[in-house]
Amino acid sequence: MSVPLNLVLPPLLGTVIGYFTNDIAIRMLFRPYRPFYLGAYRIPFTPGLIPSNQGRLASRVADTITRSLLTPEELQNIARRLLQLERTQAAIYWLLQTALNQVKLEAYKARTAKILAGILHDFLGESLPRLLRILARQEDFLAEQINQIFDRFLLEFRLSATQAEQIADWLLDLVLTPDLLRRALIDFLTEETIAVIDQDLREQTTGTYWVVANFFGVRNALIRLRRFCIEEPETANQRLAELMQSLGLKPRLTELIQELSLQNLPVITMHKLRKQLRELIREYLQVDGPVLIQNLSDSLNWDEIAHLILTRLRSSSIMNSSLSLISEELALIIERYLEKDLEQMIAQVIPILDIDQAIIDRVNATSPADLEAGIQGIVRSELQAIVNLGGILGLLVGLGQSLFLWGQT
Numbered sequence: 251m252s253v254p255l256n257l258v259l260p261p262l263l264g265t266v267i268g269y270f271t272n273d274i275a276i277r278m279l280f281r282p283y284r285p286f287y288l289g290a291y292r293i294p295f296t297p298g299l300i301p302s303n304q305g306r307l308a309s310r311v312a313d314t315i316t317r318s319l320l321t322p323e324e325l326q327n328i329a330r331r332l333l334q335l336e337r338t339q340a341a342i343y344w345l346l347q348t349a350l351n352q353v354k355l356e357a358y359k360a361r362t363a364k365i366l367a368g369i370l371h372d373f374l375g376e377s378l379p380r381l382l383r384i385l386a387r388q389e390d391f392l393a394e395q396i397n398q399i400f401d402r403f404l405l406e407f408r409l410s411a412t413q414a415e416q417i418a419d420w421l422l423d424l425v426l427t428p429d430l431l432r433r434a435l436i437d438f439l440t441e442e443t444i445a446v447i448d449q450d451l452r453e454q455t456t457g458t459y460w461v462v463a464n465f466f467g468v469r470n471a472l473i474r475l476r477r478f479c480i481e482e483p484e485t486a487n488q489r490l491a492e493l494m495q496s497l498g499l500k501p502r503l504t505e506l507i508q509e510l511s512l513q514n515l516p517v518i519t520m521h522k523l524r525k526q527l528r529e530l531i532r533e534y535l536q537v538d539g540p541v542l543i544q545n546l547s548d549s550l551n552w553d554e555i556a557h558l559i560l561t562r563l564r565s566s567s568i569m570n571s572s573l574s575l576i577s578e579e580l581a582l583i584i585e586r587y588l589e590k591d592l593e594q595m596i597a598q599v600i601p602i603l604d605i606d607q608a609i610i611d612r613v614n615a616t617s618p619a620d621l622e623a624g625i626q627g628i629v630r631s632e633l634q635a636i637v638n639l640g641g642i643l644g645l646l647v648g649l650g651q652s653l654f655l656w657g658q659t
Contacts, residue, residue: 339580374543
């Protein structure tokens with residue numbers, strides 16, 4: 251072999267061998283994707299290094315990620331960044347807005363109304379009566395509210411002149427009619443009553459009245475009055491009506507009704523009355539209140555009420571303007587909860603997520619070809635640099651051999 255060929259051939263062969271040796275070694279990391287057999291004997295290095303150790307690689311990757319990257323502290327930091335007040339508020343506002351938009355759709359209105367009707371019926375017909383029965387057992391239940399109503403309204407309540415006149419007219423037209431008064435006189439002036447009145451007047455009167463009572467007596471006059479009321483009812487009614495008018499019964503009754511007020515009662519009586527009113531209301535709510543509420547709940551058309559509520563919500567400007575405030579308040583509640591219980595919550599979430607097993611399953615489910623493509627996509631330039639470095643090292647070794655041979659000559 252000539253001297254120039256001895257000097258050129260070693261660098262060339264070293265470059266080719268170094269380059270392709272590294273290229274084959276890198277390819278053998280991934281290929282072949284499946285084992286090859288010569289009879290019953292599996293050919294060495296089949297499948298490639300990564301496919302043959304994919305399960306162990308998956309475990310190592312999962313262990314590295316969970317121990318070094320996704321630690322509980324790092325998950326807490328991620329949760330804090332994701333659940334910042336602004337992000338949480340925006341998410342809650344979006345959910346509320348979406349829910350409100352769903353309510354506005356006719357397709358969801360019937361189903362939403364049915365759910366709302368069930369909630370309202372359960373609350374008013376079941377939950378509220380039980381709650382009212384429990385609360386009414388307390389001695390101070392509604393005590394402050396009833397006292398305020400008594401002091402502010404009942405204590406200062408007075409009928410106006412028009413109202414008092416209307417009540418007086420009602421009493422005179424339906425209660426204190428001449429016919430009713432006549433019948434009351436007939437029922438009152440019995441033989442026993444007349445005898446008692448006559449005896450009392452004889453014993454207790456003095457002066458002129460004593461003379462009249464003892465020498466003339468009132469017995470005969472009362473008997474004739476009773477007989478007159480029985481035998482001549484129309485005339486008796488007319489005389490009683492004239493008597494009532496001449497006595498000015500309507501103005502007097504109107505004035506009496508208008509002057510009625512709890513303030514005219516003694517202080518002790520007012521305190522007792524207020525206490526009795528409170529106990530009466532409490533006993534009524536405890537015994538008959540739940541039944542009243544249940545009957546009211548059963549009599550209401552909850553489906554129609556739910557439709558009316560949803561219709562009102564659809565057109566309510568206050569509802570739309572309140573979404574931002576509601577979302578902000580809910581976000582603040584979540585933030586306070588996270589500050590207190592985030593560490594405990596993350597500790598409970600990690601076993602549920604089972605991150606390491608999810609990573610292992612994902613790596614094992616990836617085909618060797620996809621795994622190779624993924625790794626190549628990440629470190630393609632680095633792997634190509636290794637191949638090129640093999641060629642450079644082969645060239646350097648070949649040049650060293652050429653220089654050695656040239657020195658021998």
